[in-house]
């Protein structure tokens with residue numbers, strides 16, 4: 345897929361011969377030739393598409409209940425699309441409350457009769473096996489994830505899939521050491537866990553939820569998002585391949601109401617949800633008074649704060665990564681740039697220059713930086729919020745950029761002149777849109793960073809270690825990155841407070857959420 349390139353870059357000294365083979369120029373071009381090329385032609389990359397054949401997507405998928413694929417009671421299906429082409433990928437079962445009931449029954453039985461009775465070290469072996477199979481099938485997972493979600497193959501290949509496998513590996517290590525997770529108390533599993541996950545990191549969110557749940561001895565009923573069910577269904581195959589006892593993991597596809605049916609079922613003892621704040625609130629209300637354990641990982645509006653003493657080019661890279669990773673469809677995206685006034689002009693100039701080099705287009709191309717937006721509905725949300733920014737007086741800038749003619753793509757977007765009252769400074773856009781606000785003093789930076797209903801993440805860019813400690817301690821955010829952004833690790837807890845939810849996933853804290861201790 346084509347993407348816009350800045351006109352001033354020199355052409356690479358690599359040309360495609362008539363045969364199609366790549367031939368490297370033996371010696372650098374003479375300066376006058378190079379400058380003539382620089383003036384006349386854009387930097388041209390050859391396309392580098394990953395093979396679609398690596399994903400063996402079936403035409404139709406059922407529900408994964410009690411270790412087997414089953415048809416939904418309704419007999420209905422929904423179609424999942426490739427957001428980069430708008431072409432259908434597969435038909436997926438449209439489950440309902442009766443299917444949720446069947447899955448919970450299977451999970452309940454598996455918990456009482458098999459999984460909770462099993463020696464912890466035996467449970468660990470299953471988790472290690474799952475992790476190994478995911479690594480063995482990582483290309484298949486990465487391609488399937490990219491086709492179904494629109495995220496660049498480079499990200500699914502290098503981030504989502506390896507991190508998902510790493511979560512199973514990490515929690516496998518905990519499975520026979522639970523007594524050390526809650527010292528002095530007796531660790532016990534909750535029983536059946538209901539999990540509802542979103543579309544921005546479909547496989548990774550599954551791993552964040554299923555790995556600690558199984559390690560702690562629970563069984564699972566998981567509902568993936570309707571627009572991205574395929575890697576969860578591929579994971580169901582992995583469970584079969586690993587000989588996981590039937591009913592330990594159940595994956596049911598269906599609409600949001602099915603997620604609510606799972607969460608509110610009295611046999612479900614613990615609920616974990618990642619998604620929008622509005623649905624998180626509904627779930628909390630739906631299960632109120634039932635005595636269930638609940639973790640909510642909701643939205644965010646992170647401040648990425650750049651101080652005048654920061655290494656500017658490094659900070660530019662961090663800001664780019666903070667907002668354009670996964671098209672900005674990230675709960676912890678650094679969607680508010682707070683830059684110190686003394687460097688604002690220079691920083692914005694460097695940022696714009698870097699934005700012109702972003703390659704937007706075919707997610708299956710290994711050169712692509714910004715892939716497709718996950719759904720038409722999300723495109724509309726982004727468009728509506730960007731229009732509100734312009735209407736409220738912020739200044740919009742986008743690099744020249746040729747977007748593919750089919751599929752849901754959005755140009756990397758930078759807003760300056762943003763007031764804190766603007767919707768683009770307050771609401772989660774969940775797209776490649778950065779809102780810039782300036783500050784003069786450290787206190788002002790902290791005050792502005794905390795001026796949000798959310799509290800999920802933040803970034804600090806400065807050369808001074810003491811300033812990092814001073815500022816981080818005052819930021820009301822669950823995760824604070826210093827001189828980096830969007831770093832994830834299975835051993836590190838992740839989560840927020842205020843409207844970003846409560847509870848932690850990852851690390852020991854993420855394991856504790858799946859344990860009752862007496």
Ligand code: NDP
Nearest residue numbers: 541542568569570599600603604619620623642643675774
């Ligand atoms: P939702 O919160 O609606 O979807 C997340 C998950 O919840 C999906 O599996 C969805 O199912 C399910 N769900 C929907 N309604 C209910 C319900 N009533 N009870 C139980 N589960 C339900 O997010 P959207 O897809 O609508 O995205 C809207 C906005 O939410 C985005 O623009 C973004 O701002 C934010 N968001 C935040 C995420 C995060 O990681 N914090 C992730 C995704 C979105 P189904 O797909 O079938 O509707």
